[in-house]
Amino acid sequence: MASKQPLSIEVLRGPVVESLHQVMVVVVNELGSVIQYWGHPQFLTMPRSAIKMLQALPLIESGAADKFNLEDKHIALACSSHRGEKEHLAALAQWAEKAGLKESQFVCGPHLPYHEASAHEMIRHQHKPTVFCNNCAGKHSGIITTCLHLGEDPAGYEKYEHNAQKRLRKILTETLKVDHSKLPYGVDGCGIPTYAVPLQSMAVGMSTFINPKENPARKAAAARILHAVRTHPFYISGSDNFATVVIEKSQGRAIIKGGAEGVFCGVLPEKKVAFAVKAADGAGRAAQVATASLLLKLGGLSQEEFKALSEYTMPVITNWRGDVVGQIRIAKG
Template identity: 70%
Template sequence: MLKRQPLVVEVLRGPAVESVHNVMVAVVNELGQLLHGWGNPSFGTFPRSSIKMLQALPLVESGAADKFGLDDKMIALACASHRGEKEHLTVLSQWAEKVGITESQLMCGPHLPYNESAAHELIRRNQKPTPFCNNCAGKHAGLITTCLHLGEDPHGYETYEHVAQKRLRNVFTETMKVDHSKVPHGVDGCGIPTYSVPLQAIAAGMSVFVNSKAPAHRVRACQRITKAVVGNPFYIAGSDDFATAVIEKTHGRAIIKGGAEGVFAGFLPDKKMAFAVKAADGAGRAAQLATAQILLQLGGMTVEEAKSLSKFTMPVINNWKGEPVGKLRIAKDQ
């Protein structure tokens, strides 16, 4: 099923439509072949944090995770956009101690925790955020850990020419079937390169996690990463997060990961399908609702599960007193 029209997300205030978001979707099979699409599956965009599970592949495939005895929580954090909660920071500290990493080696930069309570606690204590508070800290720890295991100098690991980034480009090229040495690139929020590729290519990249015909070493790595994420969904994001909630509620039948500027990607292990979602205007609220709709349509989430996650799947708009004054919905005839 391919539709030229995107999924349309309407934002209502009272009975009237106040805003409209257009969302493009690509759904592929285990070989990365397009099955379904809404809008333009060839739309070029940056996947941002939606492909962190792909970025964790070298950590496992190289043997670094085994050498340093990283547990599943640490592997999940390597794939995470964590919310800076106490448990996240504790596991990051344990990881750094295992490997011999100092926090100052992480080039992701500090920001306040995404979790509001954790941010307020930091402010109450008159403490400044550190690199571990950055939602991408696990990814950066994974890059450094892999370098150390392979005997490489991790200094400058965040730069385009460093061997760590060349290794990631090779992984992306293999899984997305697009030569990442020839595509436009920019700098992600955490400081490492990010690459503009067709939406379908992002979905194809994620299909490696359901592709039993991939090389044996990659299948093993994908299975280990998937097991870590499904077993520890809190560490892929955190409290009050859509990705964590979906993985928990579906018991891993749907695995999703969001990225900045209205991107989601994920896969359905039982259905042998993967997908990528992009809101044309970068609206995360629209991408989230469209992702919920896709999960329902593909059978990755039941109606009952969606209802239990109504905060995310049937979002309302409240005024400052907490009173509902509007809602988001998928436009009819989608």
């Protein structure tokens, strides 16, 4: 299906549409050719955290993951926006010990865990968050670990001209099929560059994980990352999060990863499709509902699985007492 009209996501309060979000979607096959879209495939946006699986490729391809005996949970963390639960922090500390990472090397900055109970526990015990609490700490661990393996000084790894960023631009140029040295860019929330790319290119990038024509080294690295995420979905985000529960409920048939400002990317290995989703106004709630509906349409979630995850796939609006007063849905018609 191809439509120049984006998907419309309605937010209802009672029978009234209180808000309306426009969401662009691009779906590609295993070779990166567009097979479906809604809206504008060339819509320029920043992938943010939605392409962390691609940003983890240097960790594998350089040999750094093998040198430091990283486990699948660590590979999943390299692709994650983790929620700061105790298991995440313990695994990151274990990784740091394996590779000799120091907190002072991280530029991502600390913040309270996104997992509410974990944040409350930290506050109760008057513990200050560390850089490992940062949701991007896994990605930064991967970048620093790769630098150390290659004999590079990781200091300044967030800078555009550092070898770490040159490596990431090369990987993203190869996978998204757009020259990242010529793209406008900004600074992501965690401090490293993020590049403005067409939405279609993000979907093309995700097809790396299913493309049979990739070279053997890239194919092996992609397969390792895909396996880690499929088998350790808790480490890609955490408890009560859409990405983790989708991977768990689908038993790895659907792999998704969200990013800030209403972005999702994903891949359905058995269906041999990959996709990218962007809410034009940056609304994460709209991108999530659009992604859920897309997974149902593409067969990444069965009707039963979709209903079982209704908290995420068919979310309701509640008041402070918990009464249901509305819902979020794809516009009918």
